[in-house]
Amino acid sequence: MNMLKYIGRRLILMLVVMFGISIITFCISHLVPGDPLAANLGQTAMSDPEIVAAYEAKWGLDQPLHVQYINYMKNLFHGDMGTSIRTKQPVLSDLAQYIPATFEMATIATIFSILFGLLFGLLSAARHNKLPDHILRVFSLMGISIPAFWLSILLLYVFYLRLGVVPGSGRVGSDWLGAKFPTGFLIFDAIAYGEPDLLRDALGHLILPSFVLAASTMGILTRTVRSSMLEVMQQDYLRTAKAKGLSEGRILRCHVLKNGLIPSVTMFGLSYGSLLGGTVLVETIFSYPGVGLYAYKAATTLDFPAIMGTTLFIAAVNVLMNFLVDIIYAVIDPRIRY
Amino acid sequence: MKHSVQKFIRKNPLAAVGIVIWAVFILCAVLAPVIAPYDPAVQDLASRFQAPGSAHWFGTDSFGRDIFSRVIYGAQISIPSGILVVILSCAFGSLYGAVAGYFGKVVDEVLMRIADIILSFPAILLAMALAAALGKSVLNAILAIAVVAWPKYARMMRGLVLTVRESEYVTSERVIGQNRMTILLKTIIPNCMSSVLVLASTDVGTAILTFAGLSFLGMGVSPPTAEWGYMVSDGVAILEYWWISFFPGASIFLVSIGANFIGDAIRDILDPRMKTEV
Numbered sequence: 001m002n003m004l005k006y007i008g009r010r011l012i013l014m015l016v017v018m019f020g021i022s023i024i025t026f027c028i029s030h031l032v033p034g035d036p037l038a039a040n041l042g043q044t045a046m047s048d049p050e051i052v053a054a055y056e057a058k059w060g061l062d063q064p065l066h067v068q069y070i071n072y073m074k075n076l077f078h079g080d081m082g083t084s085i086r087t088k089q090p091v092l093s094d095l096a097q098y099i100p101a102t103f104e105m106a107t108i109a110t111i112f113s114i115l116f117g118l119l120f121g122l123l124s125a126a127r128h129n130k131l132p133d134h135i136l137r138v139f140s141l142m143g144i145s146i147p148a149f150w151l152s153i154l155l156l157y158v159f160y161l162r163l164g165v166v167p168g169s170g171r172v173g174s175d176w177l178g179a180k181f182p183t184g185f186l187i188f189d190a191i192a193y194g195e196p197d198l199l200r201d202a203l204g205h206l207i208l209p210s211f212v213l214a215a216s217t218m219g220i221l222t223r224t225v226r227s228s229m230l231e232v233m234q235q236d237y238l239r240t241a242k243a244k245g246l247s248e249g250r251i252l253r254c255h256v257l258k259n260g261l262i263p264s265v266t267m268f269g270l271s272y273g274s275l276l277g278g279t280v281l282v283e284t285i286f287s288y289p290g291v292g293l294y295a296y297k298a299a300t301t302l303d304f305p306a307i308m309g310t311t312l313f314i315a316a317v318n319v320l321m322n323f324l325v326d327i328i329y330a331v332i333d334p335r336i337r338y
Numbered sequence: 339m340k341h342s343v344q345k346f347i348r349k350n351p352l353a354a355v356g357i358v359i360w361a362v363f364i365l366c367a368v369l370a371p372v373i374a375p376y377d378p379a380v381q382d383l384a385s386r387f388q389a390p391g392s393a394h395w396f397g398t399d400s401f402g403r404d405i406f407s408r409v410i411y412g413a414q415i416s417i418p419s420g421i422l423v424v425i426l427s428c429a430f431g432s433l434y435g436a437v438a439g440y441f442g443k444v445v446d447e448v449l450m451r452i453a454d455i456i457l458s459f460p461a462i463l464l465a466m467a468l469a470a471a472l473g474k475s476v477l478n479a480i481l482a483i484a485v486v487a488w489p490k491y492a493r494m495m496r497g498l499v500l501t502v503r504e505s506e507y508v509t510s511e512r513v514i515g516q517n518r519m520t521i522l523l524k525t526i527i528p529n530c531m532s533s534v535l536v537l538a539s540t541d542v543g544t545a546i547l548t549f550a551g552l553s554f555l556g557m558g559v560s561p562p563t564a565e566w567g568y569m570v571s572d573g574v575a576i577l578e579y580w581w582i583s584f585f586p587g588a589s590i591f592l593v594s595i596g597a598n599f600i601g602d603a604i605r606d607i608l609d610p611r612m613k614t615e616v
Contacts, residue, residue, distance in 0.1 A: 016451065017451070017454055017455050017458055020451070020452070020454075020455035021455055021458060021459070024455060024456070024459075025467070028464075028467050028468055028471055029467070029471065137352075138352070141352075141595055141598045141599065141602065142595060144543070144598060145543055145547070145591060145594040145595035145597075145598050146591050146594075146595075147547055147550055147551065147554075147567070147570070147587055147590045147591060147594070148551070149550075149551065149554045149567075149570060149571070149587075150570055150583065150587030150588075150590065150591060153570065153573065153574060153577070153583045153584075153587065154584070154587075156577060157577050157580050160577075161577045161578065273458070273459070273460045273461075274460060274461065274462075276460050276463075277460025277461055277462040277463045278460075278462070280462055280463055280466060280555070281462065281551055281554065281555070284555065285574060295463060295466070295467075296466070296555060299466050299467055299470035299555075299557075300470060300555075300556065300557075302470060302471065307467050307470075310463075311459070311463060311464065311467055314459075314460055314463055315458055315459050315460070315463075318458055318459070318460060319458045322458070
């Protein structure tokens with residue numbers, strides 16, 4: 001019952017944050033001096049006051065700000081995020097088209113970063129202050145410090161241009177361009193409909209961008225796992241476990257791992273946001289048709305509805321992720337009870 | 339003196355590497371007109387796309403400009419920008435967090451929820467939207483990043499102030515009738531600064547990365563300014579001329595990892611809990 005109450009409170013807090021997010025996104029896309037008219041109507045159209053007025057009326061730009069916001073929220077609750085000025089499509093259907101691609105990339109990046117972050121962190125802690133620890137320390141700092149866009153270019157140069165072992169940019173090779181996919185989740189579609197070629201093609205296109213996306217989270221997780229493992233190893237209960245003659249393996253499994261991994265759960269939740277943000281840079285370089293590339297194009301053309309829609313969506317996913325992490329945290333750490 | 343330098347290098351080899359990297363790049367920034375062999379903006383279409391060689395150490399770009407000179411001049415933008423982002427966000431965030439923690443109750447609740455909201459945006463995404471809307475300029479890019487970077491300082495400062503607020507020396511000042519604002523500014527904030535500065539030192543690398551990322555997306559400098567992130571984007575479509583992207587990107591990487599090496603060591607020194615030799 002206590003747990004339900006805690007979850008309920010977190011849910012309400014999450015809604016408050018979501019409301020704040022919508023206000024901030026709205027303010028940014030409306031209060032700033034950048035002129036969407038100039039960006040979206042050409043020079044000739046700008047000089048015609050009639051076209052300008054018609055354009056403003058069409059997008060509601062002539063209404064007072066608070067009216068524009070209320071209208072936006074009203075429409076949002078009806079599942080209408082407005083129409084993108086750039087693509088002339090509803091933002092929601094644009095997003096629906098791009099979400100599966102970004103979801104696939106972010107998921108593979110998550111798997112990469114958890115797998116290697118754990119492995120490297122444990123190795124670092126186990127060989128504490130020995131050579132592997134020092135090497136991994138430099139390695140994880142490199143992951144945190146390397147510019148994602150530069151790493152992307154280096155990897156493309158080596159593995160695509162020189163070695164030719166991965167396909168170039170985009171999401172699918174030329175064989176599949178223009179093909180309609182049932183769910184849009186290519187890996188799922190390929191497996192469900194028995195298309196091994198599609199699976200190979202899609203994974204080939206995903207491996208480099210996912211790795212780049214994972215690099216910094218991998219570095220952060222390695223450091224977190226290492227330091228929390230080291231902290232646990234110093235606890236009194238570990239000395240007790242050793243003193244009562246438990247085997248090395250049992251101590252590691254039952255005491256060190258269980259307690260040491262708790263901070264990593266939080267850290268992962270916190271870095272998931274930067275992983276999502278990273279899609280903007282990575283998708284732009286790999287011309288990967290996902291939400292990040294869509295956000296980038298919206299920002300450069302001052303496409304207000306699309307900027308608001310994507311920022312809201314990505315922030316919402318991030319908030320939801322942190323909510324889930326909080327719940328998981330409360331479940332696995334019995335010391336935390338609210 | 340000599341002995342203590344040797345001792346420092348032996349104990350913190352990575353920090354020493356970081357300091358050397360930063361010293362080199364700061365020298366480049368300051369002495370750019372002396373070091374750079376060419377004018378960074380002068381185009382020479384006859385020598386476009388030249389591979390690195392004796393005439394052009396880092397090669398030339400699609401306008402025939404000397405990349406080595408442009409990388410040197412680029413330090414004049416990237417390094418001050420990163421530091422300025424940290425100064426702005428640290429100053430604002432610490433004051434904000436201190437006010438929240440010191441006054442507590444409703445003030446705390448409202449201020450920290452606002453910080454939470456900013457914190458829930460992926461930084462580069464919000465900065466990109468903001469920079470795009472503000473218009474393309476170095477200062478706008480710096481502002482946009484500072485706007486998303488301050489909440490972490492606010493959170494940390496608030497936590498510190500909550501503990502310091504209850505300490506005896508603060509109580510004694512209150513008892514002698516000292517003004518609340520004076521206590522906050524003169525006693526509490528100075529006592530919390532060291533931990534905040536540790537965070538700031540590790541944040542410089544992140545700030546430089548984010549700034550370069552925004553420039554890469556075309557939301558920082560205007561051409562023909564030599565800026566590392568923007569220079570990397572010059573080479574994206576022409577991978578075979580690898581040097582166009584490689585050298586400016588390597589500079590971003592070096593400066594950023596240098597900052598992290600230094601920040602890591604400062605944290606180890608100031609926060610004994612995080613000591614590497616447990």
